[in-house]
Amino acid sequence: LWQFPPNMKFDEARFSHFLELLPKDRKAARACAQGCAERLKDNGGTAIKGNARLRHAVEIRHESFLCERFIKLLRKHRVALVVADSAGKWPYVEDVTADFVYMRLHGDVELYSSGYTARALKRWKQRIQAWAAGGQVEDAQLVVAKAPPKRASRDVYCYFDNDQKVHAPYDARRLLEKLKLDYHLLTEPGVEPEVAL
Template sequence: MGHIRIGISGWRYVPWRGDFYPEHLAQKNELKFASRAVNSIEINGSFYSLKSPTLYSRWAADTPDGFVFSIKGPRFITHVRRLNEVETPVANFFASGIFQLKAKLGPFLWQFPPSFKFDPEKFEHFLSLLPQTMKQARACAKQCDERMKKPGYLDMPTTGRVRHAVEIRHVSFVTDKFVALLRKYKVALVVADTAGKWPYVEDVTSDFIYLRLHGEKALYESGYTPAALKRWGDRIESWSNGSQPKDAHLITDKPAPKRKSRDVYCYFDNDIKVRAPYDARTLLERFGLAQGLEVAPGVLQGVTF
C-alpha cells in the first residue's frame, strides 16, 4: 500500500472551540492540537493571501515528526486572474516561504471556481508553469517580484518531486482532453465529494490520489454516516494498492498507467457542524493510523504547550 494521509482542510474554526478543541485551549495552540489528532492538514489560508517564510517555519515547528501539509494555491491565480498572465503570481507563490515546511511539505492543491470553463490551451500553459522538481521550483521562485525576496525564500531541498492536484467545478472539464493533459503533466485530478453540486469524477491521472470530502448531503456541513465512511475507506484501500474501484466514475475509458501502489491524501472539509475532525479520525482508525497519534478528539494527552 502507498502512504495514506487523512486529515482536515484548515484548523482554525470558531465552532470547533469547546468541541473538538478543549474549552480553554489557546488559539495559538490549535495547530499543535489538531496535528496530533490527524496525520495531515490542508493549509487553506494560502488560498486567500501569500504567507511568509517565518509563518511556514512556525507551522513546521508546531507539528510532530512525520506530519505532512498540503497547500492550497492562491485564488488570485485561479479565481481573480483566472490563469491570465499568471507567470509572476505563480513565482511569487513559490517564493512565499512554503519550502520552510521542509520534509512536511505535501502536494499543492489548485481549486477552480464553478464559473471557470475548460480552455485546453490556457490550462496547459498553466500546468507547464507548475514546477515538478525542487530544482524547477527554485528557478520559478527566482522570477518573483522584489517584494517577495525575504530571508529564506529560496531555502529548499536541491532534489525531490513537487506534486500538484487540480479540483474542478464546471462540467466542461468532463472531457478526455482534460484527463490527457493532467496525465501528461502528472497532475492529480481531485476526487471531490460536493453533495452532488459539482462534477464527481475519479480518473487516476498521477502517482497519487487527492480527495476532498465536502459533505455527504449538505456542502461543508453534513457528516458522513458509518456506511459512507466505509465506502470511502474501501476506495482509499483500492487506490493505495494501485488499483481502481470497480464502480469508479470515470471521464475517459483510457486506463491509467498501472502501479503497485499510490499515496493517498484525503481531507474532510465538512467543518461547519464540526464533523471534519471526527470523520477523519474514523478513517484513520480504519487503517490503524490513529494509534500513533498523541491526541484523541476532545482529549489532550501528553502535549506540552
C-alpha cells in the same frame, strides 16, 4: 493543490500551457519564486531546500472539464485530478491521472457542513484501499472508461473540509480507525498512546 473557480471553463490550449509552466521539482520552484513580488520574498516561499520532485493536483468546478482531452493532459503531465466530494455541487470524478490520489471531502450531504455516515466512510475506505493498492474500484465514476495501468501501489492523500460544524476532525479520525491507521493518535490531550511492540 490548484483549485479553479466554478466559472472557469476548460480551454485546452490555456490549460496545456498552464501545466507546462508548473515547476517539476524544488529547484524549478525556487527559480520561479525568485521572480515573485518583493512583498512575498520574506514569507519563506524562496527558502526552498533540496531538489525533490514536486507533485501537483487540480480541483475543477466546471462541467466542461469532464472530457477525455483534459484527462489525457493531466496524465501526460502526471498531475492528479482531485477527487472532490462536494455534496453534488461541483463535478465528481475518480479518474486516476498520476502516481497519487488527492481527495477533498467537503461534505456528504451538505457542502462544508454535514458529517459523513458510517456507510459513507466505509465507501471511502474501500476507495482508498483500492487506490493505495494501485487499482481502481469497480463502480468508479470515470470520464475516460479505460483506467491507467495498474501500479504496485499509489500514495493517497485525504483531506476533510467539512469544518463549518466541526465534523472534519471527527470524520478523519473515524476513517483512520476504519483503515486501522489510528494507532498513533492521541485520545487524551498530552497522553501518548501505548504502542504494542
